[in-house]
Amino acid sequence: MQTRRRPENMERINTPALAQAFIDEQIKEIKEQVGDKKVLLALSGGVDSSVVAALLIKAIGQNLVCVHVNHGLLRKGEPEQVIKVFRDEMNANLIYVDATDRFLDKLAGVSDPEEKRHIIGGEFIEVFAEEARKLDGIEFLAQGTIWPDILESEAGIKAHHNAGGLPEDLQFELVEPVLTLFKDEVREVGRALGLPAGMVDRQPFPGPGLGVRCPGAITRDRLEAVRESDAILREEFAKNGLEGKVWQYFTVVPDFKSTGVKDGKRTFDWPCIIRAINTTDVMEVTVEHLSAELIDHLVQRIITEVPGINRVLYDFTPKPPATVEYE
Numbered sequence: 001m002q003t004r005r006r007p008e009n010m011e012r013i014n015t016p017a018l019a020q021a022f023i024d025e026q027i028k029e030i031k032e033q034v035g036d037k038k039v040l041l042a043l044s045g046g047v048d049s050s051v052v053a054a055l056l057i058k059a060i061g062q063n064l065v066c067v068h069v070n071h072g073l074l075r076k077g078e079p080e081q082v083i084k085v086f087r088d089e090m091n092a093n094l095i096y097v098d099a100t101d102r103f104l105d106k107l108a109g110v111s112d113p114e115e116k117r118h119i120i121g122g123e124f125i126e127v128f129a130e131e132a133r134k135l136d137g138i139e140f141l142a143q144g145t146i147w148p149d150i151l152e153s154e155a156g157i158k159a160h161h162n163a164g165g166l167p168e169d170l171q172f173e174l175v176e177p178v179l180t181l182f183k184d185e186v187r188e189v190g191r192a193l194g195l196p197a198g199m200v201d202r203q204p205f206p207g208p209g210l211g212v213r214c215p216g217a218i219t220r221d222r223l224e225a226v227r228e229s230d231a232i233l234r235e236e237f238a239k240n241g242l243e244g245k246v247w248q249y250f251t252v253v254p255d256f257k258s259t260g261v262k263d264g265k266r267t268f269d270w271p272c273i274i275r276a277i278n279t280t281d282v283m284e285v286t287v288e289h290l291s292a293e294l295i296d297h298l299v300q301r302i303i304t305e306v307p308g309i310n311r312v313l314y315d316f317t318p319k320p321p322a323t324v325e326y327e
C-alpha cells in the first residue's frame with residue numbers, strides 16, 4: 001500500500017538551493033530508514049534511477065549495491081557512461097552484467113512486438129534476480145518511482161509496475177527517495193548532485209530500448225545499424241543546439257531492403273528512418289521540422305558511416321495516428 005504522498009503545499013524544486021535542501025533531508029531520511037543495512041538498485045542509467053543512485057551513494061556509500069544490466073539494446077556509449085560516472089567517479093558498489101548474448105539469443109526470430117517486449121521485460125527480471133540471489137544481507141530495494149507514476153497508477157492510466165515484478169523469494173522493503181518529485185524536480189536534484197548534463201537532461205528512452213526501433217525479428221547487424229545511426233543523430237543534434245530542445249529523436253531501421261548504387265555497383269540495403277518529435281504529454285505529438293542543411297548532412301553521414309544503409313527517410317507523421325515508437 002502506498003502511503004507516502006507529495007504534500008499539498010510542497011514548493012516546486014526549481015533552484016539549486018531547494019534541490020540541496022531536498023538532498024539533505026533525503027539523506028537523513030534514507031539513513032534513518034536503512035541504518036547500516038544494504039540496499040539494492042537496478043541502475044539503468046536513466047534520469048530517475050541515476051538520481052536515486054547518486055542520493056543513496058551520498059547517504060550510505062558502499063552499502064548501496066547497484067546492478068546495471070546491459071540487455072544489448074542500449075544506445076551507443078550508455079553502459080560505458082554508467083560505469084564511468086558511478087564506478088569511476090562516484091566510487092559506487094556497481095555490478096555490471098553484460099547480458100547481451102542472453103537477450104539477443106532469446107529474441108532471435110521473434111517478430112511480434114508484444115512478445116519481444118515480454119521477453120525483454122521477463123529476461124531483465126531474471127538477470128536482476130540472479131544477481132540479487134548472489135548477494136548476502138540485502139534488506140532493501142531502491143526504486144526511481146516518481147510522483148507522476150503514482151498519479152497515473154491512481155488514475156488507472158498505467159500500472160505502477162516499478163514496485164515489484166521480482167519473484168516471491170526476493171521481497172524487499174522499498175526505498176523510494178524521489179517518490180514525491182515531478183520529473184523536472186528530479187532533474188534539478190540530479191544537477192545539484194553533480195550528475196553530468198547528458199544524463200540529467202536526457203530524452204526519454206523506452207525500457208525495451210533499441211529493440212522497438214529494430215522492428216520485427218532483431219538481427220545483430222540491423223541492431224548495430226540502429227545503434228550507429230542513432231549515435232550520429234544524437235551527435236548532430238547536440239552540435240546543432242537541438243539537444244534538450246527537441247523532446248525525442250531517434251532512428252529506426254525497418255526489416256526490408258531496397259536497391260541502391262554505390263561505387264558503380266548495385267546495393268541491396270536497409271533504409272534508415274529519422275524520427276524527431278515534440279510534445280508535452282506524449283499523448284499527442286508534432287514533428288520537428290529540421291533544416292534542409294541538417295537533413296542533407298545527416299543523410300550523408302548515415303549513408304557513408306553506417307554499414308547496411310543505402311537510403312535515409314524522414315518521418316513526418318504526428319501522433320495520432322502514428323505512435324512515437326514503431327512497435
Ligand code: XMP
Pocket residue numbers: 117204205206207208248282319322323324325326327
Ligand atoms: P508511443 O510509442 O506509445 O510512446 O507513442 C510514447 C512514449 O513512451 C515511450 N515508450 C516506452 N517507454 N517502455 C518505456 O519505458 C516502453 O515499452 C515504451 N514504449 C514507448 C516512447 O519512447 C515515448 O516517449
